[in-house]
Structure formats: C-alpha cells, structure tokens
Amino acid sequence: MSTRQFGARVERNIDPKLLRGEGAFVDDIPLPDALHVAFLRSPHARARIVAIDTSAAKRYPGVAAIYTSDDIGALDVEMPLLIPHPSMKNPKTQRPLARGDVHYVGQTVAMVVAVDRYTAEDAAALIEVEYAPLPLEMDLTKALTDDAPLVHADVPNNLAAHFVQTSGNPDDAFARAEHVTRITVQVDRSTAAPMECRAVAARWDAVSGELTVWDGTQTPISVRGGLASVFELDEDKVRVIAPDVGGGFGQKVLLFYPDELLVPMAAMRLGRPVKYIEDRRENFLGSSQERTQIHTIELAALRTGEVIGLRDFFLHDTGAFIPYGIAVAQVASTSIAGPYRIPNILVEFKAVYTPTVQVTPYRGCGRPQACFAIERAMDQLAEELGLDRFEIRRRNLIEESQFPYAREGLLFADGLKVTLDSGRYGKALAMAAAELGAENFAAEQAKARAEGRYLGLGLACYVEGTGLGPYEGGHVKIHPITGKVYVNTGLSTQGQGHDTVFAQIVADQLGVSPQDVIVVEGDTKAFEWGVATFASRAAVVSGNAIHKTAIIVRNKVIEAAANMLDVDPDQIELRDSAAWVKGSNRFAPLAAIATASNPLRYAFNKAAQAATQFAPASKHDGPPLADGQAPGLEATDYYSPSRSTWAYGVHGAIIEVDPGLCTVKIRKYVCIHDCGNMINPMIVEGQVLGGIAQGIGGALYEHLDYQADGNLANASLMDFLVPYATEIPNVSILHLETPTPLNPLGVKGVGEAGCIAVGAVVASGVEDALRPFGALKFHQVPLSPNMISRALEAVGC
C-alpha cells in the first residue's frame, strides 16, 4: 500500500537546489550583452520639479540611454488602480517617472541604462534636478486638518478614503452596556524586507515579436496581462516568468512598480536585454510598506464580561498613493472583532495620504493592527471587570455550534459578507493555557519577583480570513516516457514549498511519490490562467484546483488501465507509479498507460514498445482516438472558492522584562493554530514560525524611522532592526485540525497566520511583568526599550 502523502512531513522538494546555491533568481538569469539600470530618486518628500538636466549624464561613457517622464511616450500616465472601491473619492496612483511634483523620498525621477550598474549609478549622480521644496506633514492626525500641507493638491485634507460598516445595532448595544472600555492603540510603519529585493529583466526578440520578462513578482499572470496591454502586444507574445524568488510577503504582489514597465520598454527600444536589480536601500525607499494605523476602540460589555458591542475608528496611513485601494484597511476593519461573538459592530476608517512610499498589503495585511486593537482592549476590559484574561476570552468566543458565524453588514476584502466558517476556538484557548502553564504561572511569577525578576504572561487570539478568490487552476499530466507527473498552476512561489504540498496532493490521487511530481509555477507559458500568491490562498485555491484536476486524471488512468489489464475499473488500484489489479501481481506502469493512451505511429523507445505489449488503452472500433477523446493522461480544471475560509489561533508567551535595562526577553512562546487539514505539518510549522519571527520583528524591533522632513533615517539592514535568529525564542507550535466545510481538501490558509498576534502578546506580557511598578500601559508597537523606560519614569521608577 502506498502511504498517504496528504498530512505527511514530506521534505521540501525545493530545498536541495536552494541549499546548494543552485537556485536561479532574476539576477542569475544569464543575459549576454545585457544593459543595467539605475534610478535617480527624489531626495525630497514633497517638491516641484523645476528642471531636469541630463546632458552631462548622457555624455558619460557607457551610458546607453537616460529617460525622464518626457521620454517614455505612452507610459507617461498614472499606473493602474488595481482594486477600485467607492469609498475612495480621488484615488491617486503614481507615474513611472515623476512629472511635475514628487510625493515621497525615493520616488523615481529618471532612469539610467548603461553597460553596468556601476556606470549607471555614476551617471545618475550627474543628472541635475532643480527642486522647489514644498511644505509637508508626516503626522497622520495633523494631515487631516484643514490647513495641513497636501500630498496631492486636489485632494482636500489628504483624505484618501472614508468608509463605515455596521453589523447589528451598535448604538443600542452601547446604550445597554454595563461597562464600556476604550483605548487608543498604534502600530507603526514597517516593511517586508524580503531577503531578495525586487528584480526585473527583459529581453525583446524583434524577429519573433516576443517580449520575455523575468520578474520577481508574486503575480506573473497579471503582469503579463498588464504589459501586453501597455505595449499593445498580443498576450501570447508576452511571457512573464517569476523564477526563484527570495521572499515576497505581499511586497511583490503590487503591479506595477515603475521598473516593471520601464525595463521592458528600454529592452524594446534599445534592442538589448535590460536588467534592474533593486538594491536594499531602494527596497526601503521605493517598495511598498505597511502597518501604520491608529485605532480608537470601544467595547460595550455586561458585568459578566460578555462584549455586546464594539466601535472602532481608525486612521490608516496609505502613503502617497493608493494603487491597491483600501484592501489593508478593509481587512483590518472586518477582522476587528476577532474570534468573539460581539454581535453589534461599528467600524469606520479614514485612509490618509502621507508623503511616503505607497502602502500595500504586507504579510498580515491589517490583521496585526486589528488584533492589537481588540486584544489590548480585551485585556483592559478584563482588568477593569476583575476577570482573568483567559476567562474573559472564554466567555466571548464563538462556540462550535454557532458556525457558520456571519457578521451581517461587514464585507470582507473579497466583497463578501464576513462569515467565520469553522473552528474550535475554546479548545485552542484551553490548549494555550495548558501549554503555557497558566494555572501555575502566578506562583512562578511571585517567586521570580522575590528574586528581582519580572515575568509576565502575554496572550492574544486571532482570526484570519484566508483563501480569497476569484480562482486558480491546475494542469496535471503524466509523462508517457518517465511516468513522472507534471503539474502547472498560475500562481508563483517565493519559497513557501508549494511544489511539495501540491505534489503531495497529486501523489495521493495517482499513486506516485511526491518526488516524482514536478510542479512548475510562475511561468505564463506553462499556465496562463490564474491570479497570484497573496492572502494565504495558494494551498486553498490552487491546492483544491490541482486536487480536482488530479481526480480527473486518476479516473482517466483507471479507465485506461482497466482496458489494458482487461478488468473492471473498480478492480484497479493506483500505487508505486503503477495501476494494479487488486489482490494480484498484475500491473501496468503509469508510463506505459500514458504511452498507450497516446496512439503512436512510431515506437521510438523501449517504453513505447512495452506499451504495445498491452491491450489498447481504450476499446472501440473506430479511429485510434474516439470522438471527444484526447491523447495522453492529462487534465485542466479550476477551483473558485465560494467565500474566504477563516483560520484562527491563540498565542501566548512568558516574557521577562529587565527594568534596569528596559529589555524584553521572550522566555517561552506558545502557538496553537488551526488551518484546517494540514497538507504538510512541517511546512505549516515553517510558515507559522517564520510568521512569528516576523511578528517579533513587528512587536519589538522593526520600525521605519521617518523624519519630519520625510526622509527615512534607517534605510539599511544595519539600522532597520530585522530580528536575528538570536532574537527568536524556541516556539512551541501545537496544531488543531478542524476541516473547513468550504472546500474539498478541508484546508485553510496559513501563510500570514504567524505574524498576526505577536504584537498583542508581547505588549500584554510586558504589561503583566511590570505590574509591580504600577498600571503601565503599552499600546504601541514596536515596543522599544525607550518606551519601557518612559513608562517607568512616568511612575517615578
């Protein structure tokens, strides 16, 4: 019997190649004779461009071309608004190269193409730009006032979007409340900091009229469609390949970045391949960021701790442009009630333009902010009502019998009503308490305090709507010679291990080993229908599409094998890369079945000869291929989710604070999570642990230090504090598997899960640890030693 691969800890197919340094990222693609790009970027956050003089730069030896907005023809227009929404009155998107005004430090002003990057940077430094600086306002709250300097002259009050949603009757709930708690919390700006920055290379073949673009993007099919449209090429003349990509975390889902249009343009105009490899500083200045939100949240409660109403108003910093619409803010606003029943909700947000690089989804996409707001509020409510923090949550969690639990009136990022589909929230909370040793913690805490050590327990729950549509597809084919299985899908991978989990799904249906399933993603020539990798959706949407497709191929295999082995189809079982007659030693290898399913004129090798030893794969009296029959064993199918499926979890930690140095050490970290059925627990754990590490970055370290003049003071990995392995504690990850009823595999997404709750957990734990010094409040992350020092000073310590 073959062992079931779904659910097994199969080692990742991709790892040997990556660990040996044999990965091929955009910069590794050999493009002889390629030219290289450097950008001249604005040093001002707000300024008018008075004049640009490129003459000296153009004369610099080795320069092939220099482009400003005057030189790019039809490309000199505002780039697409990807996700329109009626809440945006005057949505602004960026031009590839600035025309008139610049709106943030790092905005692309000119592009230099030269024989190498060194020369291109030399020449960029010779471009003379005269700027007339304009006033600016970096503070979100002040930016909304009537006399604030404007990011866009025609957008009053810098208000990019204003949106209100209501579920139930919040006014009534607050009128009935026996206790109301209210806090204001803030999460600061951060960035994904993928290990590989963004990269684009392009080659134009004038003979065939084909444009090939290698792009470290999460969405090659959309980029292909966009490029074909912009350059007025047939879609099949544009091929976009996302090769190995070193992390994305949402930053690489935006299209277009200026370089994604300008590099292909230069390749077409100059007749030579052109390459742009974003460097780390540019990634900090020019690639999307996220997170800044200021929430004021109120909970209306009964004395029992039951929360009957929630009002949340928040400001969302969208940067200078809003190409991705209100997605981040909308996800935050619809995730605000977390795993709690809270039947009456009012959420309102204002998205605000600030003179900074645009904000688009970064792993978590508004959920860490929403989680921080609701969880910190629940802690405060517990304290005010004299309840234990576990207990108040227990009293409010949605119970198993209540699923599906809809929040009428709240529309999620897919435009559909928020409906939490399944879960065992109470069990997850109990597991977290047990794993943390919550019952004995008070004694442990007291003992430590007697020794002058300050321990605290931190706790937070989260939910995550995952697996957004609209759809993905899969193509599965058994190769006639090798019997290996080839799988294609339309999204792309940034190192998550898709190739392994998709292989496991297929392996179970076809009776092969996952190592014999070769998955190709991210190449529009391999599969050209689909969307992208984002919103924790690959396993849910592509996974189910591939599963459905594999079943079709399985049925074809069984039918053909039954004919060849002359038995009924229900007598066939698939295992060990062959179809077997149950209870016998008679079998036909998949390779032979695939070969026999393809009527051959020429037996070109032994496999083809062997195939002729068997009965034909289909029985009929007509032509070798009957009407409606296709050669080979392959199929294509699609999966389109009815709505998002909601994963959830509970995180807890034991945290030690050193009041003398104001440092925070995570002594123990516990994560209970449920993403439905797990295809590969090892990969799930990797995703969760990576998310927690990124969450620790957001909780304690990663802060983009924008100055009042709009300059980013820490645009390097020396000064932007991505945590090292030394900052990441051992994490105890426990799984719950509650299958979702929404898809055939019963899976939910897990890519973003890990990062969501960490900020709330850490702040909760630090507050608990420092309780002997007074009721110190920590309502902002990242939580720095300086904040702890300030809080201690405020109470005279």
Next chain:
Amino acid sequence: MKPSIFGYQAPASIEEAISILAGDPDAVVLAGGQTLLPAMNFRAANPSTLVDIQHVADLRGIEVGTEIIVVKAMTRHREFELDAAVARVNPLVAEVMQHVAHVPIRNRGTVVGSLCHADPSAEMPLLLVLLGGSVIAQGPSGRREIAAEDFFQSFLTTARERDEIITEARFPVLPKAAGWAFDEVTRRHGDYAIAGVGCVLSLDDRGRASRVQLAACGIADTPVRLRDAENVLTGTVLDASDLDAAVAASTAAVTQPDEMHVSQTYRRRALGTLIRRMVTTAAQRATQMEIA
C-alpha cells in the same frame, strides 16, 4: 549601492603603504573592510585608492608580553578572541569580543580597524580606554605612541594623521587577582551598544577596592573612562550605597543627545544598571581569584 571608481594598491611593507598614503590625500587604508566597504557601496566614502595592508607581513600577529598584549594591525577580531595566551593574561578580552558584531564579521574585521573607525558605541575602543592602552602610529616622520584617551577625539575621529598607519594596539594585561566584567545593552544581539560598561578592579585583603577601572561606550562621542565613579568606589567595600554614589557620579558622563529610540534618560538608566552589575560581577570574580 555600487562604489564609484577607485584605485587599489597592495603594498608589501609598512613604508610602502605610508608613502602611498603620503602621496595621495584621498587614499584610504583597507584592513578587514567591514565598515569601509559598505560605506563605499553607499558612496558615503569615495576614496581615490584603497591601500590594502593585508599583505604586509609586519602587520600580522599578536605578541603577549608580561605587561602588554601587542595586537598588530591586520589581526582579526576572531584571532584576538580565541588566542589562548591572551585569555590567560586578560580574560576580559574574550568576554568583550562576544559582543562585537557576529562571528562572520569578526572573522574579517580587525581590532585596529575598529579602533581607527572610532565608533563611540563600539566595544574595542572602550576596551582600550578601560585598560589604559595605547596605539602606535607610524608615518613619514616616524613612530609615535598615542594613549587611548588621547587617540579617541570625537565621533569617528582619532588623533591619527591621514598619512599615518596604526601599526599596532597595545592592551595591558590584567593586574594579578583583578576581577573583570563587561556587558552592554543593545537592541539585537551584536548591534552597537546603547550603553556598555567594562570594569576591572582589585580588592585588598580586607575586601576593599584598592584599584577600580571603569569605562563606558555608547554614552558620549568617544568611549569614556568614568574616573569620578572610579574615585568614589576606590577604598570602599562596594556596597549598595557605594554603587549608588558611583552611578550618581557617572550621570554627567552621558552626553549623547536624545535620539529617536533612545532618550538620554534611558541611556542614563541603562548606564547606571550596568555600572552596578559590572562592578558587582568584577568584585565577585576578584574575590574568587583571591580564594583561588
């Protein structure tokens, strides 16, 4: 992040290196390159020529004497950290070294390079100041010895003339039976210090501090010898009130202004904590040394 055009020379002798430096005002010495090369990639440093001293045989190695450890200019951090003879006469070195960046950086970065860079938050300058060491500068007009506290003049600025090469650093060994300690507070492991404190002290036979050396990094534009605190502590039994007095005497040493994530007040709190802890640890070790 590509450097602008620069020349490269790899002299075989100190004299040759000095003559290149003397002949080209924009030439810069390259040792381990852990700070210089990133600065060049950012185009924050644009030297005309790199004078790579790694092939100068006279600039290699560590010599452990009875009073002084001589660390030649091309000695990597990691060599200093792992040298058994150094550990025997000055165990503080290895303790400090744990905090210098990370192993891959310590494998290439040099001790003298770090001293010449003179980052006031860095550990190596603090160590030299704490121990009362010195450097040897060699230039067209010969060799001179510069005491640590004279060498570090301000932020990233030393007494080295631009045509001089610091050929070696001289770290004193610890006094017999002295206790030692070093710790620092950083955001992440291996980062530059928000504040760091080193202490070396000796106890007399009645348990009183007969000699105290105390220095800090991260708190001013150079590493700072905390002499007022040393004076307060000398002759005391180092109890809590003595430590309080030492901390109070050090407050004014924190001159680094408020930064976005580090206020002066926080730096003072951290410095005070570290002084208490380092003096206590050093005293415990001195007591153990006595017993041993």
